[in-house]
Amino acid sequence: MADYSEASPPPKNRQIVLLLSFFVGLTIALFLSVDLMVGVLIGWIPPGVERQLGALIVPAFEQQAAPSSAQDTLNQLLDRLKPHLSAEQQQRDYKVLYVPDETVNALAIPGDRIILYRGLIEQAESENELMMVLGHELGHFAHRDHLRQLGRGLLMQITISSLFGDISGIQSIALSAAQTIGNSRFSQNQEYKADEMGVTLLQKIYGQVAGATDFFARLSEKKDLPIDFLTTHPNPGKRVQRLEKLIQQNGWTVGDRSPVAESLKMP
Structure with a gap:
């Protein structure tokens, strides 16, 4: 004692x-x-430094991408969303890079690039679903989540390098950032806010929100969810519930779905 x-x-x-x-x-x-x-x-972090960082990160993904009719179609869908963005976002040069890989994922990366993998495109059953994905990634850009995912350490280095105009410092940071981005995970709150922007853009484009929950609803019914999606995204069932509540609160309707373009139908 x-x-x-x-x-x-x-x-x-x-x-x-x-x-x-x-x-x-x-x-x-x-x-x-x-x-x-x-x-x-x-x-x-000013837009100029972000562009410098993107110029060093984007080439790593461009090497994986495949310029094709599929990528052209995805960029055409993205172009339809741009007029509905904020004035600040309309000044950005958003583009889609299509990666022919079975990964079920999409990324928003520094340099105003949205990475869409074939594995995700193959899951889409309507154009509306793809618009939801693109709108969601634009939401990450709007909230600058694509920078938050780099982590506090890299953000501190970027800030210091930008304040002192250290280009070589930004180059070394980009190498670490490129490795970090593919395995990063947004918080649930960040994902939910991006979902809100995605469904809001659907309403503006189509006048209704069909396709907002379809992808997540199918995922929630699967017993063997793709591990690469689960490790980087919150529970799909909860996302469906939050989206349905948001749709009901705003009085939005669910109408017809537009078919996926032929150029996106994988053999």
């Missing part, structure tokens, strides 16, 4: 609770300060 003297009496339950509360509060404050720091760092 512990030997407590009168000068150092044993701690009371209230003191223990207060001490634990202090450490819990300190831990929460540290987490919040980290998120705040990331937001500040992103705000300090």
